[in-house]
Amino acid sequence: MSQHILDAAALNQDEALIPKSGWFEQSETLQKLRKNKKFPTIWCPGCGIGVVMGALIRAIDHLGLKNDDVALVAGIGCTARMPVYMDFNTLHTTHGRALAFATGLKIARPDMKVIAIMGDGDALAIGGNHFIHAARRNLGITALVVNNSIYGMTGGQYSPTTPLGKRATTAPYGNVEPPFPVCDLAIAAGATYVARSTVYHALELDKFLAEAIAKDGFSLVEAVSYCHTTYGRLNKLGTAADMMRALKDNSISRTAFDAMSPEQKADNTKIVRGKFVDIDRPQYTAIYANLITRVQGGEK
Amino acid sequence: MAVKLMQGNEAIAKGAVAAGCRFYAGYPITPSTEVAEVLSRELPKVGGKFIQMEDEIASMAAIIGARVGGLKSMTATSGPGFSLMQENIGYAAMTEVPCVIVNVQRLGPSTGQPTAASQGDVMQARWGTHGDHPIIVLSPISVRHSFDLTIKAFDFSEKYRTPVILLTDEIIGHMREPVELPDFKTVKIFEHSVTEKPADYKAYRNGPGDVPPMAAFGTGYRYHITGLFHDEVGFPTQRLDEIDPWLERVNTKLTNHMDEIALYEEDYEDGAKVALLSYGCSARTARHAMKLARAQGQKVDLLSLFTIWPFPEKQVEALGDKVDRIVVPEMNRGQLALEVERIVGRKKVRRVGLANGEMVTPQMVLEKMGG
Numbered sequence: 163m164s165q166h167i168l169d170a171a172a173l174n175q176d177e178a179l180i181p182k183s184g185w186f187e188q189s190e191t192l193q194k195l196r197k198n199k200k201f202p203t204i205w206c207p208g209c210g211i212g213v214v215m216g217a218l219i220r221a222i223d224h225l226g227l228k229n230d231d232v233a234l235v236a237g238i239g240c241t242a243r244m245p246v247y248m249d250f251n252t253l254h255t256t257h258g259r260a261l262a263f264a265t266g267l268k269i270a271r272p273d274m275k276v277i278a279i280m281g282d283g284d285a286l287a288i289g290g291n292h293f294i295h296a297a298r299r300n301l302g303i304t305a306l307v308v309n310n311s312i313y314g315m316t317g318g319q320y321s322p323t324t325p326l327g328k329r330a331t332t333a334p335y336g337n338v339e340p341p342f343p344v345c346d347l348a349i350a351a352g353a354t355y356v357a358r359s360t361v362y363h364a365l366e367l368d369k370f371l372a373e374a375i376a377k378d379g380f381s382l383v384e385a386v387s388y389c390h391t392t393y394g395r396l397n398k399l400g401t402a403a404d405m406m407r408a409l410k411d412n413s414i415s416r417t418a419f420d421a422m423s424p425e426q427k428a429d430n431t432k433i434v435r436g437k438f439v440d441i442d443r444p445q446y447t448a449i450y451a452n453l454i455t456r457v458q459g460g461e462k
Numbered sequence: 463m464a465v466k467l468m469q470g471n472e473a474i475a476k477g478a479v480a481a482g483c484r485f486y487a488g489y490p491i492t493p494s495t496e497v498a499e500v501l502s503r504e505l506p507k508v509g510g511k512f513i514q515m516e517d518e519i520a521s522m523a524a525i526i527g528a529r530v531g532g533l534k535s536m537t538a539t540s541g542p543g544f545s546l547m548q549e550n551i552g553y554a555a556m557t558e559v560p561c562v563i564v565n566v567q568r569l570g571p572s573t574g575q576p577t578a579a580s581q582g583d584v585m586q587a588r589w590g591t592h593g594d595h596p597i598i599v600l601s602p603i604s605v606r607h608s609f610d611l612t613i614k615a616f617d618f619s620e621k622y623r624t625p626v627i628l629l630t631d632e633i634i635g636h637m638r639e640p641v642e643l644p645d646f647k648t649v650k651i652f653e654h655s656v657t658e659k660p661a662d663y664k665a666y667r668n669g670p671g672d673v674p675p676m677a678a679f680g681t682g683y684r685y686h687i688t689g690l691f692h693d694e695v696g697f698p699t700q701r702l703d704e705i706d707p708w709l710e711r712v713n714t715k716l717t718n719h720m721d722e723i724a725l726y727e728e729d730y731e732d733g734a735k736v737a738l739l740s741y742g743c744s745a746r747t748a749r750h751a752m753k754l755a756r757a758q759g760q761k762v763d764l765l766s767l768f769t770i771w772p773f774p775e776k777q778v779e780a781l782g783d784k785v786d787r788i789v790v791p792e793m794n795r796g797q798l799a800l801e802v803e804r805i806v807g808r809k810k811v812r813r814v815g816l817a818n819g820e821m822v823t824p825q826m827v828l829e830k831m832g833g
Contacts, residue, residue, distance in 0.1 A: 199697060233679050235527070246686050246697065251679035253530060254555050254688035254698075255523065262520035266527025266535065269511050270485060275533070295516040309826045450511060457506040 196249045201325045204243050208402025210361035211388030214308050215244050217364055221371035232275045235264040240315045241281035241308040258288030261296040264303050272447035275375055282309040282323040286342050297380045301446045304374045307344055308386040317418035318392025329396040333387060344384045349439050354379030356439040360386040361459055362409040363435060370437065378445045465642045470608040470634040473641065474564055475500035477612025478536050480646040485535040486512035487524035489517055489543060493632040494566035497538035513618030518543035522550035525561045530687065534616060538564035541574060544583060551625050554592030554688045558623035558712065562615045565612060566635040571818045578819030579632035581742055584797035586769045587627045596716045598626045599721060599771035600744040605639040611768060613649055618723060621652035622632040622715055623673050629770065633743035633821065656683065668707040673716040688718040716772050725768035726777055736831050737763035737785040739802055741770050744791045744822055751827035762831065773801045782806030789814060789830045791822040
């Protein structure tokens with residue numbers, strides 16, 4: 163066993179890291195964190211993913227869901243490590259396949275709230291096919307995509323949401339590929355709830371996530387985040403705080419966007435935050451339950 | 463039930479329903495598609511669910527997800543699709559989620575010959591996914607046997623918490639034979655029961671016993687499942703003191719139970735010095751060759767393997783001790799023959815391999831048996 167691992171093990175058991183004031187027991191929201199999980203998280207100090215985890219917990223808490231009735235399914239990547247810290251039914255799967263695993267789980271247990279947690283590479287590159295088909299089927303799953311425009315865990319390679327011209331370790335001269343608009347993709351594929359906010363606007367994320375999870379249909383929340391460790395460093399965007407501030411300065415609400423003239427809209431480079439779709443159409447598991455009833459009733 | 467003319471693939475679908483399979487996810491591919499077609503019709507009748515996924519990767523993921531949610535599950539495919547499933551088959555082995563994968567083998571590599579038979583996936587079925595891992599592979603020799611081994615596949619998969627591959631082939635899958643199936647109510651397979659309280663439950667406990675009971679999601683047992691190396695409660699770990707006992711347990715949990723897992727049929731004669739060893743469609747060729755040889759007065763043994771992985775070493779070793787020569791017909795260039803050679807030595811083994819879509823003929827086997 164390496165010295166590094168020994169140190170990590172010692173750190174995990176360091177009682178000094180756990181506050182003794184009773185805050186944990188007193189907070190209903192924090193009760194949804196796993197008490198027996200080894201903290202700290204794997205995320206770099208200053209990472210935005212923790213903000214999204216907080217928003218997710220608050221949204222679930224707000225809806226009054228029982229921990230047993232919630233399943234979190236994730237693929238691979240920094241974002242995909244989120245479920246392990248939370249006290250739900252948690253399934254950490256293979257790269258890109260969170261929605262495919264979630265499909266089986268949701269069909270087996272239509273009564274459960276199934277939330278697929280993915281990064282941009284996980285959801286839209288290797289998992290892009292599953293993303294559009296889960297939306298097309300209108301399976302009652304919430305897809306939470308934390309979009310930090312980069313492959314963080316592998317060290318900063320360009321992803322399907324890296325802006326044109328930005329640098330990555332595999333785009334040393336600037337990215338030559340245009341990015342996917344995540345929300346537009348979900349809308350085109352048939353999602354019944356689509357919203358976007360940023361990790362600066364944490365309370366807005368709470369609200370969108372609560373609405374998405376409550377939705378009986380395929381819902382998508384895009385949480386725009388940042389990776390100061392890789393993307394920020396390669397593109398000289400400053401510290402985590404600088405990048406957080408940039409999300410505030412470089413985003414506008416959908417209301418403000420809608421008030422723009424067509425010319426202004428065409429020139430807009432800011433992130434538009436808001437709810438883009440909230441419609442109802444028959445949900446897959448309900449349609450299938452009906453099919454079973456018909457078949458068992460003797461329909462040929 | 464009455465005697466019916468039935469295809470092997472149809473018998474697999476019926477076997478799945480009889481075994482309690484209530485979820486199927488798959489993607490159309492020749493020559494396996496009949497399994498999906500029959501289950502899309504049959505599963506809703508028993509309250510089960512069928513879904514046609516966007517590809518084989520998703521199909522494999524979905525059946526694991528469904529079993530985590532408590533439904534026994536299966537997929538069926540052929541060569542190209544089987545290749546796509548490999549990563550998630552490894553995930554099922556790592557996370558010890560029971561599931562059944564049917565591979566109706568066709569001629570490869572690549573697109574190969576979709577309607578031609580093959581036994582070319584023997585090694586892939588064992589080692590297709592990366593890393594050391596346990597796996598059970600069963601290979602049926604007839605239509606009724608396809609039904610029976612499908613039920614065995616579910617039973618083993620549950621009991622040992624492992625993916626089980628039903629490695630059949632285009633010949634057995636598309637062949638029609640008259641069969642009489644048993645009343646499905648008489649079919650019993652292993653069921654998990656978790657007795658611990660949720661707070662005490664360890665999904666990956668290393669003993670007592672080598673297979674901990676599996677709790678489904680949403681039943682009050684909240685726990686973590688990951689494809690990373692994990693500790694007894696499922697959390698990722700890099701500590702060797704947590705990894706090593708797990709590695710030892712999962713990599714011996716099948717080989718420790720070969721008395722139950724090794725399925726085979728011996729047809730031996732006193733004094734025989736030559737034996738035929740085969741599996742799947744080629745076991746039928748071997749049986750025919752044996753009959754022809756015996757009709758000519760030649761003594762010959764026949765070992766038909768129904769479990770091919772883990773390899774039934776004990777039975778093959780005993781046969782190697784008994785005879786001077788083992789002829790291994792198979793529809794590939796000598797894959798299972800490698801294992802036979804490993805156990806009994808190269809000098810005793812004669813391969814009869816064809817990898818062009820044509821069946822090995824009894825005459826080819828007889829030629830290899832002589833002098």
